[in-house]
Amino acid sequence: MSDAATEGLRLQAGVCRTMGSELTAQVLEAAAADALAGGPSAALLRPWAQADLKTVMFDAMPLRLAAAIHDLALSGEEPELSAAYVALDPVRIWTVARARIGEHAARLARFMEHEPQTNEVRRSICLLGGFLTVARETGLPLRCFEVAASAGLNLSWDSYRHELAGRAWGDPAARVRMDTDWSGRLPPLEAPVRVVERAACDRRPTELSDPDQRRRLLAYYWPDQVGRLARIRAAIDQAVETGVAVERADAVDWLRARVRPRAGTASVVYHSVFWTYLSAGTQGAFMAAVGALGGEASAEAPVAHLSIEPRPTDLSIMEVRLRLWPGGEERLLAECQPHGAWVRWLA
Structure with a gap:
């Protein structure tokens, strides 16, 4: 097994520990030690046997491995593994998982073939300030278009209750509630917001009516972060009941x-943790498509591009950026933790 693959597991373990999941950190460290010793987990890392560290982390291989094991536990097919996760016991989890990897090798490898789709719903509280800024500066109702939307949970951002710095925005009776450690000034919470259209696409959307796909989404949530799991379960239930739909399509083609500007509305194209999964060519094509929309914008039909993407020099920090046409100047609105645990408003 390559040093890069096992080093990637250890590196991701450190990230998980920093972000509050000691359980996932210990599971990944145990997997790294097992793979180095030629244990059963080495077979699951074989597709990355010759990869360099950059590729291992770009592919999010460690997260795929942790989620594959969690998915097996959530399926109920291995009651002893399920019980270990309920007990939040990382030593027991790895002991049982290691003993079962050979039996479930094909299933686990199949799970790991596809890149992660976390669809972190608390990123909505990071996006909130951007939507409010567009609403205030244009004075128009919003049309919201999300690319790489996974299950589309952040498409319903305006139906959630957002609590920040002792203030709140959204329906007090909302099923999905989220808070964050907010610092800096507040965004324009008083801006009137009305969403008149919303749509989303993903190359491989998560179909929430399919139990296997719903479980896959949950598997990427770290099991010892109980609040995150409760929040996404509430968001999934709401999305199923309200019929949130995500179209299967390539982001650029879609x-x-x-999307075209429409008079009397502000059209907002947005995405979160999407950019790093694109090739340089696709990144260029996407920005050209966004720029073309901006070129069609007018004061009566403005266009915005809102994003949450990793800081190029530090992947543990996300940047919330906004461009609004006419004009199109890019603004750094905020920095945030990848799961929305904290937001630092800079605008």
């Missing part, structure tokens, strides 16, 4: 075909 944007070109689906």
Whole structure:
């Protein structure tokens, strides 16, 4: 097994520990030690046997491995593993998982073939300030278009209750509630917001009516972060009841075909943790498509591009950026933790 694959597991373990999941950190460290010793987990890392560390982390291989094991536990097919996760016991989890990897090798490898789709719903509280800024500066109702939306949980951002710095925005009776450690000034909470259209696409959308796909989404949530799991379960239930839909489409093709400025509304194209999964060529094509929309914008039909993406020099910090046309100047609105645990408003 390559040093890069096992080093990636240890590196991700450190990130998980920093972000509050000691359980996932210990599972990944145990997997790294097992793979180095030629244990059963080495077979699951084989697709990355010759990869360098950059590729291992770009592919999010460690997160795929941790989620594959969690998914097996959530399936109920291995009651002893399920019980270990309920007990939040990382030593027991790895002991049982290691003993079962050989039996479930094909299933686990199949799970790991596809990149993660966390669909972290608390990123909505990070996006909130951007939507409010567009609403205040344009004075128009919003049309919201999310690319790489996974299950589309952040498409319903305006139906959630957001609590920040002793203030709140959204329906007090909302099923999905989220808070964050907010610092800096507040965004324009008083801005009137009305969403008149919303749509989303993903190359491989998560179909929440399918139990296997719903479980896959939950598997990427770290099991010892109980609040995150409760929040996404509430968001999933709401999305199923309200019929949130995500179209299966390539982001660039969908944007070109689906979105045009419309008089009397502000059209907002947005995404979160999408950019790093694109090739340089696709990144260029996407920005060209966004720029073309901006070129069609007017004061009566403005266009915005809102994003949450990792800081290039530090992947543990996300940047909330906004461009609003006419004009199109890029603004850094905020920095935030990848799961929305804290937001530092800079605008």
